[in-house]
Amino acid sequence: xxxxxxxxxxxxxxxxxxxxxxxxxxxxxxxxxxxxxxxYEGKVLHFAVMADQYxxxxxxxxxxxxxxxxxxxxxxxxxxxxxxxKITQDYATGSADYDLATxxxxxxxxxxxxxxxxxxSAWIERDKEEIDYDDIVPVMWVMGGWNGKQIAxxxxxxxxxxxxxxxxxxxxDEKAAFKAEYGYELSTPDTLxxxxxxxxFFTRKDESMYGLVSxxxxxxxxxxxxxxxxxxxxxxxxxxxxxxIDSAECxxxxxxxxxxxxxxxxxxxxxxxxxxxxxxxxxxxxMMQQSWSIARSGYENEEISLVAGKTGMAIPPTAPGxxxxxxxxxxxxxxxxxxxxxxxxxxxxxxxxxxxxxVMKDWxxxxxxxxxxxxxxxxxxxxxxxxxxxxxxxxxNGDGDYRPRIPEYNEIQDIVGLRVNQAxxxxxxxxxxxxxxxxxxxAIF
Amino acid sequence: MYLFQQKSFDKKKxxxxxxxxxxxxxxxxxxxxPVLYNLFIGFFDLKLGGTAEFVGLDNYRKMAGDExxxxxxxxxxxxxxxxxxxxxxxxxxxxxxxxxxxKKMEILRTFILIPTxxxxxxxxxxxxxxxxxxxxxxSYYLRALGINIGRGLIVERHLALLSVIIVDVWEWTPLMVxxxxxxxxxxxxxxxxxxxxxxxxxxxxxxxxxxxLLKPTLLVALLIRSLDALKVxxxxxxxxxxxxxxxxxxxxxxIYEVGMNxxxxxxxxxxxxxxxxxxxxxxxxxxxxxxxxxx
Numbered sequence: 182x183x184x185x186x187x188x189x190x191x192x193x194x195x196x197x198x199x200x201x202x203x204x205x206x207x208x209x210x211x212x213x214x215x216x217x218x219x220x221y222e223g224k225v226l227h228f229a230v231m232a233d234q235y236x237x238x239x240x241x242x243x244x245x246x247x248x249x250x251x252x253x254x255x256x257x258x259x260x261x262x263x264x265x266x267k268i269t270q271d272y273a274t275g276s277a278d279y280d281l282a283t284x285x286x287x288x289x290x291x292x293x294x295x296x297x298x299x300x301x302s303a304w305i306e307r308d309k310e311e312i313d314y315d316d317i318v319p320v321m322w323v324m325g326g327w328n329g330k331q332i333a334x335x336x337x338x339x340x341x342x343x344x345x346x347x348x349x350x351x352x353x354d355e356k357a358a359f360k361a362e363y364g365y366e367l368s369t370p371d372t373l374x375x376x377x378x379x380x381x382f383f384t385r386k387d388e389s390m391y392g393l394v395s396x397x398x399x400x401x402x403x404x405x406x407x408x409x410x411x412x413x414x415x416x417x418x419x420x421x422x423x424x425x426i427d428s429a430e431c432x433x434x435x436x437x438x439x440x441x442x443x444x445x446x447x448x449x450x451x452x453x454x455x456x457x458x459x460x461x462x463x464x465x466x467x468m469m470q471q472s473w474s475i476a477r478s479g480y481e482n483e484e485i486s487l488v489a490g491k492t493g494m495a496i497p498p499t500a501p502g503x504x505x506x507x508x509x510x511x512x513x514x515x516x517x518x519x520x521x522x523x524x525x526x527x528x529x530x531x532x533x534x535x536x537x538x539x540v541m542k543d544w545x546x547x548x549x550x551x552x553x554x555x556x557x558x559x560x561x562x563x564x565x566x567x568x569x570x571x572x573x574x575x576x577x578n579g580d581g582d583y584r585p586r587i588p589e590y591n592e593i594q595d596i597v598g599l600r601v602n603q604a605x606x607x608x609x610x611x612x613x614x615x616x617x618x619x620x621x622x623x624a625i626f
Numbered sequence: 627m628y629l630f631q632q633k634s635f636d637k638k639k640x641x642x643x644x645x646x647x648x649x650x651x652x653x654x655x656x657x658x659x660p661v662l663y664n665l666f667i668g669f670f671d672l673k674l675g676g677t678a679e680f681v682g683l684d685n686y687r688k689m690a691g692d693e694x695x696x697x698x699x700x701x702x703x704x705x706x707x708x709x710x711x712x713x714x715x716x717x718x719x720x721x722x723x724x725x726x727x728x729k730k731m732e733i734l735r736t737f738i739l740i741p742t743x744x745x746x747x748x749x750x751x752x753x754x755x756x757x758x759x760x761x762x763x764x765s766y767y768l769r770a771l772g773i774n775i776g777r778g779l780i781v782e783r784h785l786a787l788l789s790v791i792i793v794d795v796w797e798w799t800p801l802m803v804x805x806x807x808x809x810x811x812x813x814x815x816x817x818x819x820x821x822x823x824x825x826x827x828x829x830x831x832x833x834x835x836x837x838x839l840l841k842p843t844l845l846v847a848l849l850i851r852s853l854d855a856l857k858v859x860x861x862x863x864x865x866x867x868x869x870x871x872x873x874x875x876x877x878x879x880x881i882y883e884v885g886m887n888x889x890x891x892x893x894x895x896x897x898x899x900x901x902x903x904x905x906x907x908x909x910x911x912x913x914x915x916x917x918x919x920x921x
Contacts, residue, residue, distance in 0.1 A: 266886050266887070269674070269889065270674065270886075272675065273674040273675025273676075273889065274674070274675065275675075295675060295676075397781070397870075398867060398869065399867055399868060399869035399870065399871070400867060400869075447759075447760050448759050448760060448776075448777040448778055448781070449758060449759025449760040449761075449777065449778045449781055450781075451759075451777060451778075451781035451869075451870055452759065452778070452780055452781045452866070452869070452870070461760075466760070591887065591888070592887075592888050595883065595887050595888065599871075599872070602869050602870060602871055603871040603872065606781075606782075606783050606869070606870040606871045606873075607783075608783055608870070608871035608872065608873070609871075
């Protein structure tokens, strides 16, 4: 009898505790009553955000949005792999945990095909004037669209750039030594051969100086960095419906890529993700890297950079006969297809608020990335960030499709991430790695 | 009188059954259901969020020819064998040292458990920073001692698996110590006294008396650790992500990639069923030894 009493008592305590928790949760959802004028008072949205430089300020934007509308947008900052997996599972299972999510532009094909995010076209058309449609650089619209649907709204535009140590490139002694060794002037490289010469010249391992660095970690990191070089050689993973990753151009790209890790990069680069690569540059170990423009402001922040005031930014070099490449990437923001009508409408209001001209300008001063002409041409911002004209140039000539934004992109990236890593670690030869990658990719279709 | 006793017995029995209800429900919901569901979806071509098509044994046929999965199974076996063997040797040695009753040993016994308290994820992050090829303390001192670690412990193919085995040994040897220490403490004193009277030395005592008497405990410790090591995922995921190349891609990591990156949950379920079979075989081998005459 005592045992039974004990069990009953335990259950009561359990239910009371659970009830209390639910009651607390309910209070959170309902929030406190406030001014009558706020249209979305008490509403809560959840936003999955990629842990990039721009992420922290989104919390500030969220607070401003709450003050203006009453709706709270809870920001969940996640790493690249974690974000991809979490939102994909959320979308695929229809659980609608996140109303909003940052969308890498390479996911647009998959998201459209699977119906993961809402088509924003009707909203954009309705509010075209309010969002000042033409102020957003056209390539940004293209990157968030697929099959005539706008599945992600432009949020943060990135230009792929060659980042280099301007102070060393302008150093008189270095210039003289380079000319004596290679027979031409040291300047930002136009060709990949010049890039190789400069990388070799600045690699002085006994001084912990490394000429060129790339991501080497197996997975998305190494896959995406290798694709930059593939583009520079004029290679493509898929061309006219055929798998062409084992082409001569891709082979040349992989050979150069292997050489980066063998000869010019810090010893640990084979395990580098984006943040490791940036750290290698900011700590003065690496002299050059191909990187996204979102990281550019960070080089001037003396709290995290030892190379403040010493960085130059240029268009990445290409192989002879290959057009100058203006690689463009970045992040859009999508609304979960399973979000309720009401939440989706609030999410749309938040997107407009977050990407408005005024907010974008503030955001730029806090590690944001531009999407608008008005931001890129803003005199105040240009005074602070003289490199914005380079980014504008890249955007106006930009190519966001050198990484295939097709629905199968994630599987392709997985394959490339493994095979390229096997090549740089010499588990496979360049030919073996590309042949295996081609075979694996063909098996997807 | 008899009836009263019978009634009392039934009441006790009922009470005992009440106590068993929570664990039975727990096992049904959190163990049996997932296993059965996993077996079920292993027969389907199922992509997460997509439609399911019954494909019979196709996933298992594909598994038999899946070079990446088979290689990951071999890597898993190497990991299990090396990690558990070293843990057993170290565990036995340390348990022997701690097998005396004094204050110092009691304190040491408490401290030695610290690595086991770390969640593998945190342990992995700590070791990843120690192993960092450019800035890690371990890499620095190994190079300072003139040891050739190439580009770094976790970025060289021939060193990466060894590096994660070391982490596993660091984390789980204490568990082995505790199990074996309990075994050592339960051993009878008489055989030792008799052997010493007969002039047996320390080595003879260890191999002729301690090891045979400790055999059941050793087998249980090996069984627990082997099955646990077979499931390894987190420390490898955090430290190497399965690389460089495929050098640390264990079976669970491959299954995770297929299920979570490629969203091929039907095939991933079949792969995990394959790993389950391997686990059952390993378990049965140990159980056979434990219940054998010698055991």
